[in-house]
Amino acid sequence: MNKKFSFVLMAILLLSTKMMSQTIPFGVQGQLLDRMNNNPSNSQIRTQPQNQANVGRRTITTTPKQKQNYDSLMAERKRNAGEIANEDTAVYNLRKRIFGYSIFNNKTGTFEPNLKIATPKSYVLGPDDELIIDINGYSEDHYNLTVSPDGYVKINRIGNVYVAGLTIEEAKSRIISKLSQIFVGLRKEGSGPSSTNLYASISLGSIRTVNVTVQGEVLFPGTYSVPSLARVMNVLYLAGGPNQNGTYREIQLIRNKKVIATIDLYDFLTAGIQKNDVNIHDQDIIKVGVYKNRIEVKGKVKRPALFEIKSQESLTKVIQEFAGGFTEDAFKELVKITRYTNRERKLIDLNAALMDSFSPQTGDIIQVESVNQDRFENKLTIVGEVFRPGQFALEGSPSLLKLIDRAGGLKENAFLDRVLIQRINPDLSKTNLSVNLKDILNNKSKDIPLRREDNVSIFSILDLKEGYTVTIHGEINLKRNDIILDNKLDGSNKLESNGGKVSSSQENAIKSNTDKINSENNAVQIESEISEELKSNEAANQLINRQLKLTLPFVEKMTVEDLILQAGGLRESAATGVVEIVRRKKNLADNTPINSQIAEIIRFSISKKLQLDETASTFELQPYDEVFIRSSPNYELQQFITIQGQVVYPGVYGLEKKDERLSEIITRAGGLNRQAYPKGAKLIRKIQLTEFEKNRRTEQLNEIQDNFTGITAPREQAIANKTKETIGIDLVKALKNPGGEDDLYVLEGDIIDIPKEPQTVKVSGEVLYPNSVKYLDGKSFYDFISEAGGFTSSSARKRAYVLYSNGSVKRTKSFLFFRFHPKIEQGAEIIVPKKSKVATGQQIVSVVSIFTGTLTSLIGIITLIKATSN
Numbered sequence: 001m002n003k004k005f006s007f008v009l010m011a012i013l014l015l016s017t018k019m020m021s022q023t024i025p026f027g028v029q030g031q032l033l034d035r036m037n038n039n040p041s042n043s044q045i046r047t048q049p050q051n052q053a054n055v056g057r058r059t060i061t062t063t064p065k066q067k068q069n070y071d072s073l074m075a076e077r078k079r080n081a082g083e084i085a086n087e088d089t090a091v092y093n094l095r096k097r098i099f100g101y102s103i104f105n106n107k108t109g110t111f112e113p114n115l116k117i118a119t120p121k122s123y124v125l126g127p128d129d130e131l132i133i134d135i136n137g138y139s140e141d142h143y144n145l146t147v148s149p150d151g152y153v154k155i156n157r158i159g160n161v162y163v164a165g166l167t168i169e170e171a172k173s174r175i176i177s178k179l180s181q182i183f184v185g186l187r188k189e190g191s192g193p194s195s196t197n198l199y200a201s202i203s204l205g206s207i208r209t210v211n212v213t214v215q216g217e218v219l220f221p222g223t224y225s226v227p228s229l230a231r232v233m234n235v236l237y238l239a240g241g242p243n244q245n246g247t248y249r250e251i252q253l254i255r256n257k258k259v260i261a262t263i264d265l266y267d268f269l270t271a272g273i274q275k276n277d278v279n280i281h282d283q284d285i286i287k288v289g290v291y292k293n294r295i296e297v298k299g300k301v302k303r304p305a306l307f308e309i310k311s312q313e314s315l316t317k318v319i320q321e322f323a324g325g326f327t328e329d330a331f332k333e334l335v336k337i338t339r340y341t342n343r344e345r346k347l348i349d350l351n352a353a354l355m356d357s358f359s360p361q362t363g364d365i366i367q368v369e370s371v372n373q374d375r376f377e378n379k380l381t382i383v384g385e386v387f388r389p390g391q392f393a394l395e396g397s398p399s400l401l402k403l404i405d406r407a408g409g410l411k412e413n414a415f416l417d418r419v420l421i422q423r424i425n426p427d428l429s430k431t432n433l434s435v436n437l438k439d440i441l442n443n444k445s446k447d448i449p450l451r452r453e454d455n456v457s458i459f460s461i462l463d464l465k466e467g468y469t470v471t472i473h474g475e476i477n478l479k480r481n482d483i484i485l486d487n488k489l490d491g492s493n494k495l496e497s498n499g500g501k502v503s504s505s506q507e508n509a510i511k512s513n514t515d516k517i518n519s520e521n522n523a524v525q526i527e528s529e530i531s532e533e534l535k536s537n538e539a540a541n542q543l544i545n546r547q548l549k550l551t552l553p554f555v556e557k558m559t560v561e562d563l564i565l566q567a568g569g570l571r572e573s574a575a576t577g578v579v580e581i582v583r584r585k586k587n588l589a590d591n592t593p594i595n596s597q598i599a600e601i602i603r604f605s606i607s608k609k610l611q612l613d614e615t616a617s618t619f620e621l622q623p624y625d626e627v628f629i630r631s632s633p634n635y636e637l638q639q640f641i642t643i644q645g646q647v648v649y650p651g652v653y654g655l656e657k658k659d660e661r662l663s664e665i666i667t668r669a670g671g672l673n674r675q676a677y678p679k680g681a682k683l684i685r686k687i688q689l690t691e692f693e694k695n696r697r698t699e700q701l702n703e704i705q706d707n708f709t710g711i712t713a714p715r716e717q718a719i720a721n722k723t724k725e726t727i728g729i730d731l732v733k734a735l736k737n738p739g740g741e742d743d744l745y746v747l748e749g750d751i752i753d754i755p756k757e758p759q760t761v762k763v764s765g766e767v768l769y770p771n772s773v774k775y776l777d778g779k780s781f782y783d784f785i786s787e788a789g790g791f792t793s794s795s796a797r798k799r800a801y802v803l804y805s806n807g808s809v810k811r812t813k814s815f816l817f818f819r820f821h822p823k824i825e826q827g828a829e830i831i832v833p834k835k836s837k838v839a840t841g842q843q844i845v846s847v848v849s850i851f852t853g854t855l856t857s858l859i860g861i862i863t864l865i866k867a868t869s870n
Contacts, residue, residue: 099305104241130205137198210282217246299368300330384458385414468554468623475574476567645754646676663738677757680805681731728808758827763788765832766795781821
């Protein structure tokens with residue numbers, strides 16, 4: 001049963017195959033049979049769908065050796081290019097000046113062949129080229145055929161077809177002729193109508209690599225493996241282009257010992273046309289010879305460079321086409337040429353009319369110079385008091401009045417009695433012409449004709465007058481006393497800060513005031529009269545706010561009140577009863593006797609409110625008057641002190657009078673409370689020192705320093721820069737005897753500190769265990785030292801001292817071999833300094849003096865005893 005079924009199935013299959021052969025082309029039948037029999041296609045004939053990804057993709061076929069040679073050659077080229085670019089030699093500089101050199105040595109450019117272009121009809125097939133064949137119509141098929149080393153492509157069921165050496169068009173005709181044997185009615189695509197409607201298209205797929213030799217005057221001569229679609233320019237780029245001796249005008253392509261093309265690179269460099277840039281073949285030779293004629297064009301041309309010229313090329317062509325033409329400032333009437341003769345050089349001055357007929361020779365240097373930048377053929381200049389000063393053309397302004405009219409006319413402050421015209425003579429010397437413009441305007445004199453390069457100056461009446469000013473000092477109410485505003489008569493403005501930053505709102509206010517001052521042509525100068533040394537303390541800051549000076553231009557009939565208004569008015573502290581004016585002493589007549597008086601002092605009073613009534617002064621100021629506004633004699637700002645500690649009402653208190661004492665302040669604070677310890681009260685006072693005083697204090701500390709003190713430079717600096725100091729006071733005596741010598745005056749910023757009654761004594765410095773010890777009445781100095789562990793081996797016992805709670809200090813005193821230590825009180829601190837290891841010369845002298853004195857005393861006592869006994 002199975003055998004019968006298999007026989008029937010085979011019969012059906014043969015019958016269907018026979019039916020298919022009547023409608024399907026023979027080639028397709030064979031392919032279908034191959035697939036049914038699992039017979040793989042030939043390696044050179046690959047049938048694949050049209051939409052497969054690699055269909056139509058063009059690649060380069062290279063052998064491993066070709067790729068290795070190409071990669072090594074490109075690596076060598078990049079290395080050499082880097083060395084050439086880095087070398088600073090005359091050869092490299094010469095190469096850069098050659099026209100066209102940058103095309104082949106531009107790092108960003110490329111001359112790689114385009115593999116996506118349509119296959120050139122003149123392309124000659126060779127081994128390793130790939131042909132892509134597409135058959136479309138009532139039957140569809142696709143072939144990828146690779147040219148074998150023998151020059152054949154193998155088509156299944158047709159056989160080998162020889163295509164090597166044929167152009168792509170010739171190969172198409174031969175292959176379609178062969179395929180028409182199995183595809184009835186097959187014709188080339190685009191060849192016209194056909195009854196069978198079956199077309200074949202053949203294109204170039206992957207391409208082969210060919211070897212091309214570049215020889216002669218190029219940067220990197222050698223043999224290059226390049227794609228078969230490459231052109232001469234592609235290979236020249238790989239070889240670096242012509243070197244400093246290579247020609248750009250006659251590059252030869254040699255094939256089979258014949259020159260088939262000559263390339264002139266200037267066609268591409270000047271017009272963008274690539275003539276004779278043909279496809280290269282395997283074993284082609286590109287020869288770059290030595291240049292024949294080279295000239296240099298320099299100066300005012302758009303493309304100065306070294307150019308290679310052919311015979312019969314005129315200088316006009318060189319300048320216009322090669323050098324890009326003249327620049328805008330070039331002197332075109334005359335070109336200077338330096339030429340080499342057989343023995344020396346010579347100069348040629350060539351007029352513009354002869355450039356078309358002039359043929360440069362090799363080695364010529366063409367110099368195009370610039371027009372004269374300093375000369376104008378028709379320039380006039382007018383400066384000064386006209387509305388539009390500047391430069392004008394002579395044609396539109398041939399006379400003085402016409403020039404003034406073109407410059408916008410005269411300003412109101414123009415000085416018409418004398419106008420200066422600076423004129424250049426034929427020999428280029430200068431001369432001045434003085435003109436009375438007032439007479440010309442009144443038709444009393446004729447208008448002055450002008451010449452080129454004339455310079456007309458019209459002066460201002462204000463420039464001919466001295467800049468009179470008046471100044472006010474003292475208690476004036478300027479809004480920003482730390483700003484110097486210097487607005488000089490020449491119109492320049494300057495803002496400076498004497499301390500602190502100016503906010504944006506303050507800057508806007510200053511700017512508006514500046515604009516107002518500028519509009520009135522005022523010269524303003526505000527400056528502080530206080531030295532930099534006084535700026536470090538509060539009292540000086542108060543003085544800075546008071547001692548100000550304002551300088552303004554003098555105006556006719558200006559009174560003192562007018563000047564005060566421009567200064568912002570008066571301060572609260574101003575004394576209007578005494579205003580002082582210092583006026584220059586002038587000797588107007590020649591016969592005025594000379595005396596010792598150098599100024600005139602004028603004193604009077606003014607109205608506090610500056611009103612125009614009977615109380616206002618009618619005193620008019622004169623140029624250079626200096627006005628002084630004094631402060632009130634008893635005017636003082638409020639002063640405050642602070643009481644802290646054990647009083648009934650601690651806090652801040654304002655001073656009532658200049659000579660207020662400690663006892664009075666304590667009484668105002670309600671007196672001492674029960675916990676107060678008046679013996680420990682201390683007064684802390686601010687130190688107000690100038691920089692000079694601080695430096696002087698540091699110098700004094702350095703002078704008295706000795707090695708026993710252990711004081712170091714940082715310590716000295718800290719002492720010198722102290723801002724507060726503690727004053728030892730005896731508050732008990734001050735309260736018992738008000739107004740006595742212990743009842744001190746208090747000053748602004750003082751702090752009176754009254755502590756609670758302390759119960760301990762602090763022991764510090766060179767003791768074994770520095771700490772605080774309980775105070776017991778009757779204990780001696782050594783008792784407290786003993787409770788702190790006693791002295792150390794480095795203790796300076798003679799220099800021990802006691803710091804009391806009120807800020808006073810007492811030290812240990814010595815007489816002969818006896819020491820008298822200070823009395824210890826509650827809250828005191830015993831300080832034992834460290835002994836110095838090295839004694840100074842002064843200390844040695846002191847010890848020797850003490851020893852000598854002691855020895856002398858002993859000898860005197862012994863002598864006295866002997867005398868008494870006798």
